[in-house]
Amino acid sequence: MQKDVAIQVKDVGIRFHLSQERVDNLKEYMIKFLRRDLKYNEFWALKDISFDILKGQRLGVLGLNGSGKSTLLKVVSGVLKPTAGTIRTNGVIAPLLELGAGFSPEYTGRENIYLYGAVLGYTKDFLDEKFDEIVDFSGLGKFIEVPVKNYSSGMKSRLGFSIATVVEPDILILDEVLSVGDKKFRKKSENKIMSMFDKGVTVLFVSHSLEQVKRLCDQAIILDSGRLVAHGPVEKVARVYKEMTE
Amino acid sequence: MRMYIQTFLYKYIVFLYRIQEKKFDFLYGYRYNNYHSRIEGQQKSQNGVFMIVRKYMKNFLKYKYLLKELVVKNIKLKYRRSYLGVLWTLIEPLLQMLVLTLVFGTFFGKDDPQYPVYILTGRLLFGFYSSATKAGLKAVSGNASMIKKVYVPKYIYVLSSVLSNFVTFLISLIVLVGVAAVLHVKPTIYLLEAVVPLLILFVFTIGCGLILATLNVFFRDIEYIWSVFTLLLMYASAIFYQPTKIINSGNSWIFDINPLFMCIANFRNAVLYGQPMQMSYFVTSSAFAFVSVVIGVILFYKNQDKFILYV
Numbered sequence: 001m002q003k004d005v006a007i008q009v010k011d012v013g014i015r016f017h018l019s020q021e022r023v024d025n026l027k028e029y030m031i032k033f034l035r036r037d038l039k040y041n042e043f044w045a046l047k048d049i050s051f052d053i054l055k056g057q058r059l060g061v062l063g064l065n066g067s068g069k070s071t072l073l074k075v076v077s078g079v080l081k082p083t084a085g086t087i088r089t090n091g092v093i094a095p096l097l098e099l100g101a102g103f104s105p106e107y108t109g110r111e112n113i114y115l116y117g118a119v120l121g122y123t124k125d126f127l128d129e130k131f132d133e134i135v136d137f138s139g140l141g142k143f144i145e146v147p148v149k150n151y152s153s154g155m156k157s158r159l160g161f162s163i164a165t166v167v168e169p170d171i172l173i174l175d176e177v178l179s180v181g182d183k184k185f186r187k188k189s190e191n192k193i194m195s196m197f198d199k200g201v202t203v204l205f206v207s208h209s210l211e212q213v214k215r216l217c218d219q220a221i222i223l224d225s226g227r228l229v230a231h232g233p234v235e236k237v238a239r240v241y242k243e244m245t246e
Numbered sequence: 247m248r249m250y251i252q253t254f255l256y257k258y259i260v261f262l263y264r265i266q267e268k269k270f271d272f273l274y275g276y277r278y279n280n281y282h283s284r285i286e287g288q289q290k291s292q293n294g295v296f297m298i299v300r301k302y303m304k305n306f307l308k309y310k311y312l313l314k315e316l317v318v319k320n321i322k323l324k325y326r327r328s329y330l331g332v333l334w335t336l337i338e339p340l341l342q343m344l345v346l347t348l349v350f351g352t353f354f355g356k357d358d359p360q361y362p363v364y365i366l367t368g369r370l371l372f373g374f375y376s377s378a379t380k381a382g383l384k385a386v387s388g389n390a391s392m393i394k395k396v397y398v399p400k401y402i403y404v405l406s407s408v409l410s411n412f413v414t415f416l417i418s419l420i421v422l423v424g425v426a427a428v429l430h431v432k433p434t435i436y437l438l439e440a441v442v443p444l445l446i447l448f449v450f451t452i453g454c455g456l457i458l459a460t461l462n463v464f465f466r467d468i469e470y471i472w473s474v475f476t477l478l479l480m481y482a483s484a485i486f487y488q489p490t491k492i493i494n495s496g497n498s499w500i501f502d503i504n505p506l507f508m509c510i511a512n513f514r515n516a517v518l519y520g521q522p523m524q525m526s527y528f529v530t531s532s533a534f535a536f537v538s539v540v541i542g543v544i545l546f547y548k549n550q551d552k553f554i555l556y557v
Contacts, residue, residue, distance in 0.1 A: 016555060026467045078397035081551040101395035106323050115319060118312035119396050 005090060006171055006202035007053040007076060012085035014046040014071055014226075045071045046226045049085070053219070055170075058203035060213035060234060062241045063223035069206045070175065072223065073097060076204060077173050091170025091202070094120075098175070099160030105149035109140055109159055112148050116163050130166045137192075138162040139185065158185055165192055172196060174205045214238055309402055316406035320381075321414060335418045342369055343425070350486040360429050363518050366422055368485030371443075371510045374415035375451055376476045381407035382455025383462050383472060390557035400550050401456065408455045412448055426517065434520035442523060443509040443516070446535050450505055453538025456546045463549070463556050483507045505534035 018041040046068045053059050063069045074080040076087060077095040102119040103112050113134055117127045135144050138159045148156060172193070197203070197216075207213050213220060213234065220237035222230040222244070230240045325331045343366045351361060358364065385403040386393065393400060426433075462468040483506050484492070492500055501507045508527035515521040 026465045029465065079393075079395065080554060095396070098395050102392050104319060104323070106326060107319065111319075111322075115315050118309075118315040119392070119398055121308055121312070124311050 004055050005052050006055045008088040010050050010086050012046055012049045012075060012082045012087060013044055014075060014080060015083040016043045016045055018043050044226050049228050051221060051231055053202055055202055056200040057219050058205065058217040060217035060220040061206045061223060062213060062220055067223040068226040069223055073173055073175055073206055089171060092167060093171045093173060094164055094167055094169035095173040096164050097173065099164060100156040103148050103156065106147055108147050109144040113163055120164065122167065134162045134166050154182060161189055169201060171202045174203065210238055210241060305399055309399055312398065313402055313406055317410040317413060320407060320410035335414045336421050339366065339370055339373065339418050340421050346486050354487045360431055360518065363426050363429055363431055365486055366425055367514050367517060368483065368510050370418055370422060371447060371513060372480055372483055372485055374411055375447060375506055378408045378411035378451045379454050379458055381411055383458040383469060386459045386553055387462050387557050393554055393557055400553060401546060404455045404459045408452050431518060436516045436520050436522055439523050440513055440516035443512040446531050447509040450535035450538050453535060453542040456542030460545045460549050463553050479506060483510060505531040
């Protein structure tokens with residue numbers, strides 16, 4: 001892999017089995033197995049996807065619902081393993097997907113900072129050092145000692161965002177998270193992301209909104225039913241996408 | 247002359263070394279002819295056994311802190327909102343011991359003043375095994391929301407559930423010390439051997455946890471089957487009766503295939519009877535532990551990429 005490539009996606013494919021009825025108990029499985037009735041419908045959520053993102057490039061992923069955008073993000077962030085092909089990443093990744101998914105509801109905000117931080121692979125020393133910064137940025141104040149189950153969804157995602165962005169990432173994976181919390185916090189989070197942009201972070205950004213992609217990205221791809229249909233500078237791709245959707 | 251021998255030896259060693267390398271190519275995953283191409287070769291292929299182990303070790307070290315956090319979380323949340331908190335790890339086995347002594351004392355422990363210790367040793371080890379495997383069984387399917395959203399090595403979930411149960415088990419051993427002291431069980435040098443069956447049981451439990459966690463992802467029935475099985479296991483592990491009763495009735499095979507019983511028996515030898523451990527039990531239970539871990543690891547690794555599609 002060349003030095004200036006941040007993410008290399010090569011011939012990636014993801015295959016799901018769609019069985020007509022879900023077989024998740026032993027009896028059914030045995031019966032179907034004996035009758036050789038275990039049929040699956042194959043479904044490729046992604047197929048033959050290849051592209052490189054160079055360091056500092058900001059790539060927008062466009063596509064309709066069910067075109068494989070989120071699956072692609074999951075593959076790049078390592079949650080899903082591709083059925084075919086390889087993914088290589090170069091640098092620290094901060095996936096801002098479904099913020100606060102790793103929270104434990106019984107735990108207080110303080111405890112969750114350490115737990116979620118550990119889930120993201122941070123060390124204890126790092127979290128000790130950044131603790132105040134995280135609390136400050138989330139604007140939770142004294143609520144940090146309250147169990148997360150009593151948080152509003154806005155508070156939860158504010159905390160999640162603050163934890164996930166405290167690390168200085170090389171690669172940022174965004175899934176329409178710019179709409180976090182109230183207007184004030186949204187502004188704050190956008191500023192934070194913008195400041196990362198200025199530092200030259202590589203971005204993979206998924207959105208329905210063409211406007212947002214145009215504003216944030218310099219490159220774009222279009223996915224359609226799991227296939228890569230266009231890849232290039234954002235202006236060109238945006239034009240193609242407009243034609244597609246109209 | 248000396249110089250000559252030295253050079254010869256040196257060359258011979260280098261020669262041997264090269265042969266070694268060729269032989270163990272499959273371990274390192276790369277082949278190299280001289281020192282300089284070594285780095286390059288290393289990057290080309292990472293398929294050797296050692297390289298894979300190294301990769302996993304590195305990953306494990308990265309998530310060591312997460313493992314600790316999860317263990318702490320499991321223990322903390324178990325007793326949160328109860329007034330007595332962690333004290334319950336001591337009170338619960340103590341009360342269970344009292345109940346079992348009351349119920350079975352007249353049948354099985356008539357002339358044995360140390361019968362409560364006998365019960366407690368069995369109950370504690372069985373309790374650890376049953377609660378740890380139950381937690382391990384749900385470790386993957388119960389953390390579905392996490393697994394679907396963030397990348398974490400999945401065995402961490404299984405490991406943390408077994409470990410947190412092991413920690414509470416170790417805490418509850420305090421009760422055993424107390425009861426043994428009250429009933430005048432004299433510690434002997436063999437007390438040191440108590441560590442051995444506990445370690446074997448721990449390894450065996452991890453193996454079982456990995457197997458159960460994997461199966462439960464695909465078949466949710468395992469949960470129910472397992473709870474019935476542990477009940478059966480409880481009766482087959484000589485927790486409140488003397489094993490001689492079963493052995494004398496000609497059914498000793500029950501114990502010969504039960505590693506949990508072997509660990510309990512050796513633990514009692516060390517703690518209660520002050521005897522050296524029974525070697526056949528030691529060997530067999532170690533073998534069980536080893537095999538279960540090997541099967542567990544292979545099963546888990548072969549299937550872990552599919553988990554996300556089923557949980």
